[in-house]
Amino acid sequence: QKEVEQDPGPLSVPEGAIVSLNCTYSNSAFQYFMWYRQYSRKGPELLMYTYSSGNKEDGRFTAQVDKSSKYISLFIRDSQPSDSATYLCASALNAGNMLTFGGGTRLMVKP
Amino acid sequence: GAVVSQHPSRVICKSGTSVKIECRSLDFQATTMFWYRQFPKKSLMLMATSNEGSKATYEQGVEKDKFLINHASLTLSTLTVTSAHPEDSSFYICSARDLAGDGYTFGSGTRLTVV
Numbered sequence: 101q102k103e104v105e106q107d108p109g110p111l112s113v114p115e116g117a118i119v120s121l122n123c124t125y126s127n128s129a130f131q132y133f134m135w136y137r138q139y140s141r142k143g144p145e146l147l148m149y150t151y152s153s154g155n156k157e158d159g160r161f162t163a164q165v166d167k168s169s170k171y172i173s174l175f176i177r178d179s180q181p182s183d184s185a186t187y188l189c190a191s192a193l194n195a196g197n198m199l200t201f202g203g204g205t206r207l208m209v210k211p
Numbered sequence: 212g213a214v215v216s217q218h219p220s221r222v223i224c225k226s227g228t229s230v231k232i233e234c235r236s237l238d239f240q241a242t243t244m245f246w247y248r249q250f251p252k253k254s255l256m257l258m259a260t261s262n263e264g265s266k267a268t269y270e271q272g273v274e275k276d277k278f279l280i281n282h283a284s285l286t287l288s289t290l291t292v293t294s295a296h297p298e299d300s301s302f303y304i305c306s307a308r309d310l311a312g313d314g315y316t317f318g319s320g321t322r323l324t325v326v
Contacts, residue, residue, distance in 0.1 A: 134315070142320060
């Protein structure tokens with residue numbers, strides 16, 4: 101079993117929809133959780149960064165971590181075609197430790 | 212925010228030659244940088260952790276004599292693919308953490324094609 105699991109998609113939604121992206125992880129010692137967006141042939145771009153459980157909101161993006169169920173979520177409100185990309189969740193034991201990535205979910209937002 | 216500059220963005224080389232990829236932290240010091248490899252439509256695979264002033268730590272299955280990592284300063288780490296073969300063709304990405312900020316910043320990646 102991979103330490104961080106993510107549905108590869110692709111996930112196709114109409115413009116304006118609410119998108120829910122999810123990951124599960126197996127290592128209960130993970131403390132840091134991140135979501136990255138990666139456009140084709142580009143490096144990943146950090147979207148959200150959370151420590152331990154809880155919610156964090158930034159504009160149209162909301163990240164949720166439920167450590168009791170080892171579940172990580174990213175919600176995108178009012179999705180736009182420019183949100184079309186691969187979204188990667190990642191976890192780390194401590195700040196400065198290596199990241200463990202999920203496999204990425206490809207999102208397509210259609211106009 | 213923190214910026215990591217990676218060069219070159221793409222390179223084509225002949226089999227048997229060596230290629231050097233540079234990763235620079237532009238506005239922060241990075242004692243640790245990470246090197247990843249990514250195959251098409253796949254996630255990032257950690258190759259090695261680069262520590263300033265010491266030897267890099269390689270992940271299982273990664274040949275350290277083939278993928279030479281040097282982290283001579285707090286702002287520069289290099290990955291050299293030695294005696295490149297077509298199977299080394301891939302997307303290589305570096306990452307560093309800004310201790311003053313959140314998360315890990317990635318370079319823009321290097322697409323290596325070995326012909």
